[in-house]
Amino acid sequence: MNVRPVRISLLAVTTGALIASSVAVSAAAPVPAPARQSTSAVTSSVADAPVERLIVGYKSGAAEAKSNDAATKDAKAKGKETGESLGFDRRLGTGAALVDLGGELKKGSLDQVIDTFRADSEVAYVVPDRRMYAMADPNDSDYGRQWDLFEATAGMNVPGAWSKATGEGVKVAVIDTGYVAHSDLAANVVAGYDFISDPFMAQDGGGRDSNAADPGDWMNRGECGTDSNGQPVPPQNTNNSWHGTHVAGTIAAVTGNGKGVAGIAYNATVQPVRVLGKCGGTTADIIDAITWASGGTVSGVPANPNPADVINMSLGGGSACDAGSQSAINGAVNRGTTVVVAAGNNNANAAGFNPASCNNVITVAASDREGNRAAYSNYGSVVEITAPGGETTASAANGIWSTLNTGTRSVGSESYSAYQGTSMAAPHIAGLAALMNEAKPELTPAQISTAIRENARTLPGSCSGGCGAGLADASATIAAITGGTPDPDPDPQPGDGVFTNSANVNIPDYGAWIASDIQVTGRSGSAPAQLKVPVDIKHTFRGDLVVVLEAPDGTDFTLKNLSQSDSTDNITQTFTVDASRVAANGTWQLWVRDTYANDTGYIDSWGLNF
Template identity: 40%
Template sequence: MHPLTTLRLGALAAAMILPVHAADTQVLPTVAVKIRSAGMESDGKYDRFIVTYAPGSTPRANHTLVEQGVATAISRAHLDMRSAQSGSLASPPAARWQRKLAIGADLVRTPRKLSRDESLALMQQIASDASVVHVEPDVLLHAVADVKAPGTLPAGVATSTPDDPMYAQYQWHMHPGDGSATTVGADTAAYANKGGSDASAAWAMADGSGVVVAVLDTGITHHADLNLELAGDGYDFIDDALVSGRATDGRVPGGWDTGDWTTTDPWLSQCTDASNPPEASSWHGTHVSGTIAERSNNAVGMAGVAPGAKILPVRVLGHCGGYTSDIADAITWASGGHVDGVPDNTYPAQVISMSLGGSGVCDASDVTSTAIAGAIARGTAVVVAAGNSNDDAAGYSPASCPGAIAVASVGITGRRAFYSNFGSTVTVAAPGGGIYANDAASGSGSVNAGFVWSTLNSGTTVEDQAVYGGMAGTSQATPHVAGTVALMVGAVKDVGHAPLTPDQIRLALINSARAFPIAPDHPIGMGIVDASAAVQAAIASDTPIASVVLSNGVMVTGQVGKAGTSALYRLDVPAGARNLVFRTLGGTGDVSIYVKRGVPPTESGNNADFQSVKPGNNESVIQTLPAGGTWYVRVAGVKDYAGVSVSGSFTAN
């Protein structure tokens, strides 16, 4: 049973909506929310649960006590653990400890799959233990599996000018989005290219050499147009035998894609239904990897955004998807953290690209969010797909995880792709393909200009011939941004500047984004990624952001401003802090406040994570479990104001 609703246009993954902020003060509970139920389907079945115990608690260091605690919770929830197949009764009710995650949580498994209601009852009982700080089901996430263009292109293409012969013919998405008339592949109509990434203009300044990009996906296949130098150094993090396709449970070295087809049993019966029809192997990771770093100037095929970068393939998606627990460990490992039972990564990535997801809001205490926060703390930028369900990205994980760079999709005309998720959690848009002529929401058939073109494989189950093909979706938009980040990181290193932090990278992407040629019908970030401008912004990003630095709990008094103007303040919040509060009070006039982590809110506040817009000057935003990092608060004058006090405070762990 798939843990997310799926919209199929070929295979477009979908999710649910949840608003990012309300129109007034955000007041969260004063105690941690221990249970994550977001993303659980009403008819879902779950037998894997991730339990996080408090640091220093006895069960955290003793997996036998973890098993005993979950078994007690099963009993208290009055759950019958008899197997539907055997009719046998587990006595006492058993739970099997699977492993310790890198973030410190424990993965446990129940003797049978539980319904949603049973799972909630069990998690409530687990959470009643005072030593438990968080519990969530270990759900399967999926590739944001996008629409495939009809047919494929052979790998053996005669040399021509330019060096990469199919670059000029197909890769509109690497060209400048300057409105130049562009005819793609077999199309007869030309389109004004306003959605391109401008990667071609960036190559004169940087090519990503010396940068490692970890692609957490289905793995990678053999292809002459891909640099496979690190393929053997990657890792297959899929532990479950059903999902990996191996004979036994366990993780194995190498980032190779061995296929993810669901057209034969056991996957046909266990992973497919009316909403999720059987599918051939997607080779999704190979396509994404090519967009990031396909070789260039080799007289073959196409080109990637950062052709000098090295791809570190990490297999986290197989038959039926990929478990949250495996993905979280892979995020930690790819960014240079330690994972028990796996050799340490000798090529830590500066960038992680994840074109995958599932439904449900991602809170700071969630397993995926905790892993991403760890990667960011190690200096790794995390780029993720916004999702393909034409909904608010706030309802997706990891798209709504704090600190992740979420990417929406535009087509060749620069319009929001009709399927692309949107909302204030989106950082930037990038070319992902509009599928139909003029990026319309429907049509009599697809066009070549409606797709992103990259490396693929012809196999329907296992790997066969290396080919090229088109796909469309936020999965394809995401690697354009990941590749751009690789260019930025490499360029900054080349000029001898200090490495950029992930927050600086995000800000440079926002500041350099090209304005939308057509106002989007829904917000999809601050513009379309422009690789050339982003490289230049990265080189100049050592200029500090003009803002007033707040000290924890210290009130800044006597603030004055005019209607229509704003002032920016910042507060550095350590990881593990609680009860973050931003306030304005006193004085005369009327102000509103807009709050965002990582980058400043805009003057209008339309990208804010939280806001408070009551009449007068008494405004507040409260986050009980904030993500660590730099938080910005913009105080905007609704009317002239004077004598206003501004503060930011938190409780350190």
């Protein structure tokens, strides 16, 4: 008897989290960036960083949900009950109350204070206001090539989408460290906002204001306190990351200007929304930033004149998604904003990270230049899609190149550098979402997520733990939503051909192989090294399917292995195989086998695109 896991129906939009990423294509060889220190060491103590405030969500009918005076009185009462000095700080954009713990807790534990709020029937949720950090690993080696956009093995097939969309008229908010001036990005940047409420963390002489400029996020060893083991946070001195600018360059760096890099959605606008500074950022500030960026109202902050169609969050912290963050994300999605987040850089299950494990976000894992899950990338069932994140540990040429600055402890001169991280992968998907918004503006965030997943291609390398639907394919996705067919070669050569079969071949239940044929004629020599194989299989449980392409000489190319953990319906994607060693002409066959009983499906259509 065959046994498999209970089927879980995947939502159109799953979850999000942690750290995102950025990428760009080089139009001319940029100057090398100076040596930089990795920010990854900072993140190891994120979960242990001291908690100074709580986010308290009251039920809608409670007086504390509507009145700041009532919330103030309740905080004082709870403080008296626990022997602590609690106070109401401010109202968040979601309506939740931010409660100050009054410094170090005197008598009780943090859990005791939280439990006191939870015991109140008027409280819907209470969560710590934790710190979050940018999570990318910079590298100081020379720039190689922008493989992530166009390279056949593991690039995202971006050039093939540009004939139909470039992001014109689409607004993308980058919730990150802010923006440091760069001539390869400036034309596409619109005014943002600085949501860092703590002047020490802001490092720009004040708290919240309308200036989203990034003054730098350098830190000295131990400047952010100690962790639960008494170790300094951060454990070593760090220099400026200019993380938000690197992310923004991947999304919308100016293209066709004869220098630097190209953005994925190079005619979109980027709005910097600053939440990360010295010692990271707080959940409360990020909640307000999500609300404001998507067009919601935040008390004391002017309305956003450019509400985002897409939000990118290349940030995160330890612990699963909290109710406060989820509330802000739900509000943004309900306003029509697609929210893209990074899976995280801990080589762990993304379900344990925030906002990667939130619902209604697109959570992005990172792949390397060979198409494997990057060694650092988080994984798991909450991951929806994988995009290039690079691995500079092997070589700077294998990293993601984008806009940066030379300043280590202050603003220097503009530059470019290769970074690695899920922080570099997420902006790839944010850029793709921007292209989709232009190509078909009526798409909802859920439909955008679904289209990205359904048009992904199988990772050419390996993935343990779960990498979502596979490697995102910009060309196939844009073609699918516009009713066209993917262009595997933006500059087609004479003799290119497309062979298709509208098969409608039923797949036998459990065990037997079934084949659909395509007869190729009129070709000379061998098939291409990058033969595209678009496949459309309708099936109620695609994880049970094995799909193999057989060449005329009998050579087999496995397009999909058995994956019991993949419970999504249907296979709708374009596979790529190296068929350069087999003759093009003859009968090609697509073989499909269902390895489990009680599911139904059929080969709808498939093709060979030379």
